[in-house]
Amino acid sequence: MKTFAEIVVSVLIVVGASAALVGSWALARFPSLMTRLHGPSKATTLGVGGCLLASAIYFPVFGGRYSAHELLITLFLFLTAPVSAHMIAKTHLHCQGRRLDPNPADGVQEVIPPTGREADWATFQAPEKKAQFGPPSSR
Secondary structure, three states: OHHHHHHHHHHHHHHHHHHHHHHHHHHHHOOOHHHHOHHHHHHHHHHHHHHHHHHHHHHHHHHOOOOOHHHHHHHHHHHHHHHHHHHHHHHHHHHOOOEOOOEOOOOEOOEOOOOOOOOOOOOOOOOOOOOOOOOHHHO
8 A cells, every 4th residue: 555655646746846847947938928827827736736635645644644734735726826827917917008028929919909998908997977866767
């Protein structure tokens, strides 16, 4: 039983470390911020998840007791990684104004086309309504 657990833990650590390496390499090599978000948000999350799963198997088998720390870390990681990637992307779009990082690999233009509205692109503004007073039947 312990030999099988050693093999499973070893495979999970190697797969997790490989996925984390690929995610880190993608972060360093992709040309623009929007494409660089995919490396850490997907591959690195999978890599850390594999290492945590290996830890969750190792300690009950070899240490003799189970700890919920790995489960809580995994849950927190899988809940926060997509949210943080989304927030970084939205901040990038808002802080750059109408300029984007040019990405020659996918043909993204340097300037976002105008929307015909006063608000910036990707900003949700409801149209202003005139205040109407009185009962709903008089409207």
